[in-house]
Amino acid sequence: MSEFKIIEVKQSVLENNDRDAEMLRSELHACHTFLLNLMSSPGSGISVSA
Amino acid sequence: MEADIDSDVDAATIENTGVKVIQLHTGGMCHLDAGMTRQGLRNLGVEDVDLAILENIGNLVCPAEFDTGAVKNAMILSVPEGHDKPLKYPLMFSICDVLLINKIDVMSVFDFDLEKCKEYVWRLNPHMKIIPICAKTGEGIQEWADWLREQTRAWIKKKKGKRTMKKRLLALLLAAMLVFSFAAVNASAFADSGEPTVLVYGSGDYTRINPAMDEHGEINVLIFNGLTTHNGSNEIIPCLAKSWDYDEASCTYTFHLAEGVKWHDGEPFTAEDVKFTIEAIMDPENGSENAPNYEDVVEIKVIDDLTVAFVLAEPNYAFLEYMSIGMLPKHLLDGQDMQTSDYFRAPVGTGPYKFAEWDVGQAITLIKNEDYFLGAPSIDTIIFKIVTDDNAKALQLQSGELNLSQVTPKDAQIFEGAEGFTVYDMTTSDYRGILYNFWNPYWQENADLIPAISFAIDKEAILNAVVLGKGVVAYGPLQRNVYNYEDVEHYDYNPDKAQELLAAAGCEKDADGYWCRNGERIAFTINATPGDQVRADMAQVAAQQLQAIGLDVNANVPAEGIDWGGQKCCIIGWGSPFDADDHTYKVFGTDKGANYSGYSNALVDQYLTEARQTNDPAERAAAYAKFQTELANTPAYTFFCYIDAIYVADSNIHGISTDTVLGHHGVGIFWNVCDWTID
Numbered sequence: 001m002s003e004f005k006i007i008e009v010k011q012s013v014l015e016n017n018d019r020d021a022e023m024l025r026s027e028l029h030a031c032h033t034f035l036l037n038l039m040s041s042p043g044s045g046i047s048v049s050a
Numbered sequence: 051m052e053a054d055i056d057s058d059v060d061a062a063t064i065e066n067t068g069v070k071v072i073q074l075h076t077g078g079m080c081h082l083d084a085g086m087t088r089q090g091l092r093n094l095g096v097e098d099v100d101l102a103i104l105e106n107i108g109n110l111v112c113p114a115e116f117d118t119g120a121v122k123n124a125m126i127l128s129v130p131e132g133h134d135k136p137l138k139y140p141l142m143f144s145i146c147d148v149l150l151i152n153k154i155d156v157m158s159v160f161d162f163d164l165e166k167c168k169e170y171v172w173r174l175n176p177h178m179k180i181i182p183i184c185a186k187t188g189e190g191i192q193e194w195a196d197w198l199r200e201q202t203r204a205w206i207k208k209k210k211g212k213r214t215m216k217k218r219l220l221a222l223l224l225a226a227m228l229v230f231s232f233a234a235v236n237a238s239a240f241a242d243s244g245e246p247t248v249l250v251y252g253s254g255d256y257t258r259i260n261p262a263m264d265e266h267g268e269i270n271v272l273i274f275n276g277l278t279t280h281n282g283s284n285e286i287i288p289c290l291a292k293s294w295d296y297d298e299a300s301c302t303y304t305f306h307l308a309e310g311v312k313w314h315d316g317e318p319f320t321a322e323d324v325k326f327t328i329e330a331i332m333d334p335e336n337g338s339e340n341a342p343n344y345e346d347v348v349e350i351k352v353i354d355d356l357t358v359a360f361v362l363a364e365p366n367y368a369f370l371e372y373m374s375i376g377m378l379p380k381h382l383l384d385g386q387d388m389q390t391s392d393y394f395r396a397p398v399g400t401g402p403y404k405f406a407e408w409d410v411g412q413a414i415t416l417i418k419n420e421d422y423f424l425g426a427p428s429i430d431t432i433i434f435k436i437v438t439d440d441n442a443k444a445l446q447l448q449s450g451e452l453n454l455s456q457v458t459p460k461d462a463q464i465f466e467g468a469e470g471f472t473v474y475d476m477t478t479s480d481y482r483g484i485l486y487n488f489w490n491p492y493w494q495e496n497a498d499l500i501p502a503i504s505f506a507i508d509k510e511a512i513l514n515a516v517v518l519g520k521g522v523v524a525y526g527p528l529q530r531n532v533y534n535y536e537d538v539e540h541y542d543y544n545p546d547k548a549q550e551l552l553a554a555a556g557c558e559k560d561a562d563g564y565w566c567r568n569g570e571r572i573a574f575t576i577n578a579t580p581g582d583q584v585r586a587d588m589a590q591v592a593a594q595q596l597q598a599i600g601l602d603v604n605a606n607v608p609a610e611g612i613d614w615g616g617q618k619c620c621i622i623g624w625g626s627p628f629d630a631d632d633h634t635y636k637v638f639g640t641d642k643g644a645n646y647s648g649y650s651n652a653l654v655d656q657y658l659t660e661a662r663q664t665n666d667p668a669e670r671a672a673a674y675a676k677f678q679t680e681l682a683n684t685p686a687y688t689f690f691c692y693i694d695a696i697y698v699a700d701s702n703i704h705g706i707s708t709d710t711v712l713g714h715h716g717v718g719i720f721w722n723v724c725d726w727t728i729d
Contacts, residue, residue: 006492017116022445024091024119029449031097034202035087036103039113044128044152044364044705046185 051090051104053082058639060075060105060395080498081112085118101202110139121205122147129153129160133167140174141291145182148179153561155184174415179399229488246430247728250705252455254442254715258394259405262331263375265339265644269434271418273399274376277305277324280721282710284627285711286370288425290319290377290400290501294370301346301362303369309356310425313379314404321358325350326380328360336388339703342636356625367665368631371479378403402427412436427724440583446608447471453728454699456716458583459518462696474697476719478529478712479633482588484576485622488648492574492618496686498555504541504688506548506599507592513691516587520696524689526678527637530711531631533661539683545599565600573602577612577620585621588690614646622687627711627718630674631662638677638686649686679702695719702729 028035052061053074072094076082082090087104089460096102104120106113111607125146127135130153136143143149149171164182173177179197183190254269259268277291288294291305311319324537328350331338346369349361362369377400382393394405397405400423404417412660422427435452437443444461448454457465463572465471484507486493486500493500509523522529525540549565557565557572565572576593578585589605596603614621635658636642640650661673695716699706705726712718 010490017083017085019441021117021119023448024084024088024217025121026445026448027088028091028096028119028121029205029350030205031096031720033062033091033099034101034122034205035120036101036122036124036198036201036267036348037106037113037118037125038103039108039146041109041110042107044107044126044131046153047245050132 051085051087051094051102053090053104053106055399070099080108083116084321085120087120089693100206101198110135110142114142114145116440117140122201122554124148124150125154126150127167128156129162132169133163136167136170136174143171143173143174143178146175146178148181149182150190150194151182152185154182155187196516223226226644230689245678247428247452248431248433249429249726249728250433250435250451250453252437252446252452255411255438256434256437259397260388260394262327262335262378263338263389265714266713266717269414269416270376271401271720272403272432272723273397273405274378275400276374276376276400277307277373278370278380278629282722284521284711286374286406289374290324298365301365302360303362303373303435304353304357307356307374307421311400312355312421313381313400314398314419315379315382317379317381317556318355319379319400320355321352322355323377323380323713325352325356327375327378327386328529330378330383330388331375338388339636342639342642342644343368343375343548343632348720365665366631367399367670368629368662369634371629371632374628382401399555403432406431418672422724425724428727429723432723438581440581444698454697456719457696459520459694459696460465463518465698470701472699472701472703472706474699474706474708474719476695476697476708476710476712476716478692478695478714478716479627480623480712480714480716481524481527481529481623481689481692482585482621482623482696483524483687484592484619485647485687486619486685487614487617487646488686489615489649490618493638496567496572499541499552499557499567500685502542502548502551502555503596503601504548504685505544505551507541507688507690508543509650509690510543511595512588512591513693515591517691517693518660520694521692526622526682526689527634528630528674528678530543530625530693531630533674535671535678537675537680541682541685548599559600560583560718561597564602570603570639574618575604575606577617578605578607578619579612580607580609581623584688584693585623589621592688623714625692627713630670631658633714634674635662636660638681647686650687651680651684653680654684700728703727704729 051066051072051074052459053076054060058073061071064071072091092715095457106118115478117658121145123143127149140161151167161254166263168180171180181194183194202534243449259267259273261274263269278286279289283288290308290311292308294303294305296303307321313319316448328344328347330336332342332344332347346364346366347360347364348364351359354358370543378396382398383391386393394407402419404419407415418427418430418434439460443452443455444464445459447455462473467475484488488494513519513523515627526538528534531602532638552565557567560566564654576589578589586607592605593605624637626631636644638649639645639658640655657673657677657680661670661677695712697719706719707722710718710721
């Protein structure tokens with residue numbers, strides 16, 4: 001039972017995020033901004049000496 | 051936007067390139083979500099930004115699971131990580147639109163098999179764009195920049211309207227990746243000029259467009275005309291009939307049709323079309339929802355091409371109301387099946403807009419009728435874009451995909467005071483409540499419990515919780531009508547009285563605190579129509595309120611739709627802004643076309659008939675008062691509330707009438723569409 005509940009909580013968090021994400025995309029569309037989400041593991045770029 | 055657990059090394063690096071940058075600290079979180087991204091964008095300020103890049107480097111698991119709200123997802127895989135990485139982190143590779151394979155200059159050192167890598171990726175995600183690059187040498191960077199520029203342009207161009215396109219193209223760039231050199235996007239490239247005016251309306255789905263058989267349909271008024279129509283005060287005025295006479299002795303209406311009216315295919319509209327349409331509705335074989343409106347008609351006489359007479363068996367003073375129904379062309383429908391003919395997916399009418407195209411499940415496109423007999427409309431094209439989900443309507447209004455749509459009061463809040471949008475809070479005759487299905491034996495046996503259920507429901511709470519108070523509490527079907535009768539039982543919220551009535555009916559509570567009758571729990575499910583958030587929420591709140599007094603009631607939104615014949619109850623909606631006969635006679639009359647509850651009450655039948663047979667306002671008022679009293683005492687429904695129809699439109703649309711009372715589902719907003727304009 002408790003395991004099932006945990007799954008539910010996680011799903012609902014994701015669902016809210018999905019809706020929020022859709023909303024954000026609409027806002028971006030309305031204000032003419034393209035947002036790129038750039039993902040990778042650490043270290044895939046090049047090092048720049050600080 | 052540089053997202054890191056800590057430090058500002060990357061942000062400093064970006065800043066040195068001259069690009070606007072902010073550092074986001076995730077405080078130990080392994081991923082960004084949409085809320086955090088929004089905060090970042092707000093702090094960054096995007097009013098002068100065409101392209102923003104979120105650096106979201108981390109593990110390849112959590113970021114893949116959380117949608118940031120970005121338009122596209124990109125991933126960098128570097129050669130030292132190995133060509134088998136897609137096999138280990140499939141979700142990440144599935145959700146990305148573009149994959150950059152970096153450090154290709156050292157490919158031979160790491161035995162990296164580029165072809166194998168591509169194969170693994172495309173097996174997971176056949177649409178992935180793969181660009182091998184080297185950040186150090188600049189190889190492949192031009193292709194990557196081209197992709198970004200193209201995607202950004204496409205996204206910006208989608209936006210409708212005539213606002214000039216801002217701003218310089220600004221890249222907010224992440225670490226190490228490199229320096230892009232983008233050409234500024236020329237603003238004028240996207241500006242439109244002298245294009246036809248198009249209005250995209252967020253519509254429910256249609257399976258057919260058939261004004262004769264179906265009661266609802268916002269689109270009908272655009273394509274079809276009736277002999278009569280309504281003005282902004284919902285009074286009957288001439289339309290296809292320029293005038294009419296009524297002979298009381300013979301109960302005969304004679305209509306004189308407007309000259310020179312043509313169907314959209316160019317054929318003349320005549321009295322034969324009128325006779326054909328009403329006879330098709332009256333034919334029991336055709337099963338029209340609207341048949342009860344014409345049951346008094348005994349003969350339809352075509353006197354000449356432009357004169358048609360209706361002989362009624364009994365006086366029916368709602369008759370002119372019902373002649374507002376859309377007329378159909380005999381020359382296209384004679385001999386066709388009135389339910390299934392292909393005509394109803396490519397209809398031809400006389401109205402201000404012509405049917406142009408039906409993209410099933412997507413959109414119905416109408417173009418203006420230049421030859422409209424009442425004068426061509428201004429807006430060139432109206433698209434009924436099928437958006438069945440309430441939430442999606444709000445999102446698409448925001449994104450500019452829709453120009454006009456009804457939205458829920460909750461979603462309407464987003465648009466209150468928002469630049470570029472106008473919110474129309476329209477009064478309607480549209481009520482909601484619980485329909486009890488008397489075809490189900492359960493209510494044949496337990497109809498006496500319905501008053502107790504009605505007392506247990508806090509209508510005001512439903513109104514406030516579900517539609518934010520946009521409407522009024524309901525107690526009967528005619529509250530927006532001149533013949534409303536207030537002095538009936540309102541079933542104001544009274545949970546104590548509800549329980550007293552249950553006890554008086556012989557019900558008892560079981561050990562768990564649930565009311566039982568004859569040893570069985572009083573249990574039922576309130577169904578709500580899929581896609582209708584207001585109804586779903588109402589069902590939920592009502593079920594909770596009934597649970598609170600010990601009734602085992604649940605709410606459900608059956609994915610396959612409501613089983614009207616088999617269910618116990620559901621959230622119902624009706625209500626006409628027109629004659630009081632509309633949405634009463636056929637809704638509560640025994641065996642009438644729209645009586646979905648199977649309600650049967652001889653007194654109700656008698657009073658509704660009396661009311662339609664007299665033209666004397668005092669007699670009609672008396673008959674409707676008796677009807678409303680009887681319906682309240684022997685309820686078919688538990689009435690909740692009348693709900694306002696909230697429409698949101700782009701502010702450049704003019705002419706929408708704000709003070710017309712709309713009908714069921716807020717239908718009727720297009721009544722004066724010919725007067726609408728778009729700046």
